[in-house]
Amino acid sequence: MDWRKRYADKLRTPEDAVADVQSGQAVAVGMLDGMPPSICLALSNRAPELQDVTVFHFVSAYGWFGFADGRAFRQITPFATNVDRAAIREGRVEYLPAAMWRSGQLPYGAGPFDYHLCIVSPPDAGGWCSFGGSVWMNPTFADTSRIIVAEVNEQAIRTGGGNRIHIDRIARLVDPDPKIRQRVRAAMARAQERSEEEIAVAEVICTLVGMELVRDGETVQIGAGAISAALAPYLTHRRELGIHTELLPGGVTGLVEAGVATGNRKTTHPGKVLATGLAMIPDEEQAYIDGNPTFELYDFTYTDDIALLVREERLVAVNNAMEVDLTGQVNGEATGPWPYTGPGGQTAFALAASHADEGRSIIVLPSSYLRDGERHSRIVASLTEGAPVTVPRSAVDYVVTEQGIATLRGKTLRGRIEELLSVTHPDCKPDVRDQAKRLYGWDV
Numbered sequence: 001m002d003w004r005k006r007y008a009d010k011l012r013t014p015e016d017a018v019a020d021v022q023s024g025q026a027v028a029v030g031m032l033d034g035m036p037p038s039i040c041l042a043l044s045n046r047a048p049e050l051q052d053v054t055v056f057h058f059v060s061a062y063g064w065f066g067f068a069d070g071r072a073f074r075q076i077t078p079f080a081t082n083v084d085r086a087a088i089r090e091g092r093v094e095y096l097p098a099a100m101w102r103s104g105q106l107p108y109g110a111g112p113f114d115y116h117l118c119i120v121s122p123p124d125a126g127g128w129c130s131f132g133g134s135v136w137m138n139p140t141f142a143d144t145s146r147i148i149v150a151e152v153n154e155q156a157i158r159t160g161g162g163n164r165i166h167i168d169r170i171a172r173l174v175d176p177d178p179k180i181r182q183r184v185r186a187a188m189a190r191a192q193e194r195s196e197e198e199i200a201v202a203e204v205i206c207t208l209v210g211m212e213l214v215r216d217g218e219t220v221q222i223g224a225g226a227i228s229a230a231l232a233p234y235l236t237h238r239r240e241l242g243i244h245t246e247l248l249p250g251g252v253t254g255l256v257e258a259g260v261a262t263g264n265r266k267t268t269h270p271g272k273v274l275a276t277g278l279a280m281i282p283d284e285e286q287a288y289i290d291g292n293p294t295f296e297l298y299d300f301t302y303t304d305d306i307a308l309l310v311r312e313e314r315l316v317a318v319n320n321a322m323e324v325d326l327t328g329q330v331n332g333e334a335t336g337p338w339p340y341t342g343p344g345g346q347t348a349f350a351l352a353a354s355h356a357d358e359g360r361s362i363i364v365l366p367s368s369y370l371r372d373g374e375r376h377s378r379i380v381a382s383l384t385e386g387a388p389v390t391v392p393r394s395a396v397d398y399v400v401t402e403q404g405i406a407t408l409r410g411k412t413l414r415g416r417i418e419e420l421l422s423v424t425h426p427d428c429k430p431d432v433r434d435q436a437k438r439l440y441g442w443d444v
Contacts, residue, residue, distance in 0.1 A: 223245075241262070256288075
């Protein structure tokens with residue numbers, strides 16, 4: 001029987017599904033591709049009649065702050081996007097620093113919630129729904145919310161792990177307008193477009209990491225940024241790799257299919273590929289993951305829980321940075337004091353990888369960037385004023401740019417400076433060297 005008929009008592013229009021949300025209540029929204037656009041649109045249309053509704057989310061694709069002059073929705077996020085960066089600067093969105101995760105627990109300052117808005121698959125014969133390719137914090141949100149309102153995606157995949165919720169727990173189901181979802185996905189795809197120079201730099205960096213720093217039998221975390229997310233195709237020559245990551249990037253399915261990523265030597269969840277979500281990977285890769293017992297998606301607070309990560313004996317974490325100072329301090333989330341993204345799981349993975357006996361923490365970034373036609377270094381004498389330290393220098397073993405590999409593990413302060421200068425862009429190196437001399441008083 002069609003799910004619409006079987007669960008007709010739960011079926012609502014988007015408008016009816018959120019008609020009873022009241023001023024002063026709190027709402028948790030599914031993350032990234034798990035954000036239910038039809039429901040969000042319906043709730044935002046109620047802005048004129050609402051005040052101070054707390055909306056908590058990660059990686060928003062929806063600008064809640066833009067309604068009723070910001071009075072209707074109080075937005076809190078631990079991860080900024082192109083949608084809300086400007087609003088954070090203007091004080092219309094509140095940013096919550098959060099980097100250490102505990103399985104099944106919300107970060108301090110979040111929840112509990114009156115409503116959880118998410119996307120699920122149609123219920124199966126047993127009444128179980130999947131969160132598709134976007135588990136993220138949905139299970140934890142569901143456990144800490146009174147009412148769950150779910151938009152049904154007929155194309156949502158099913159995986160093992162913690163990727164399910166029973167229909168009895170869902171109060172309302174929404175059959176959405178697919179055109180709204182298509183517009184959101186198109187906007188997400190545009191946000192991920194890269195220039196030819198960025199692509200070329202990523203190729204060099206990923207080649208260096210894949211050839212020199214990842215070894216057979218290791219468990220790899222692949223960060224979600226532009227450089228690190230391109231890594232998987234550069235690991236095809238390796239053997240017996242494991243995958244334990246946050247966002248599963250494109251190319252991992254090829255490693256599994258080719259027998260490269262077997263997970264046989266993983267300490268935790270051997271034989272499985274662990275992640276919490278997929279984003280913008282090709283349809284054929286999603287089809288390969290759908291129902292494949294090798295792939296397990298879990299709640300974000302589980303995959304990124306440092307208590308679990310430190311058990312992985314050969315964990316190699318590969319993460320992006322905005323800038324790195326000459327001692328190895330990493331800013332992976334901000335431009336000066338203003339959030340550009342967020343730490344996500346980067347801090348936890350880097351700490352666990354540097355702690356592992358046979359692991360290592362690797363930071364990747366272009367050596368420079370262009371602004372108004374002028375080249376600026378991403379390797380800096382000191383972090384930009386107000387910038388956060390996403391990963392402390394004590395948890396950074398290698399820094400890789402297209403100029404080469406800087407080895408920081410076991411190096412003194414002077415040794416770190418010399419290593420990082422060696423991977424600084426040639427056009428920027430004289431200025432960075434002069435700044436280092438002024439700061440430290442050394443000839444470097």
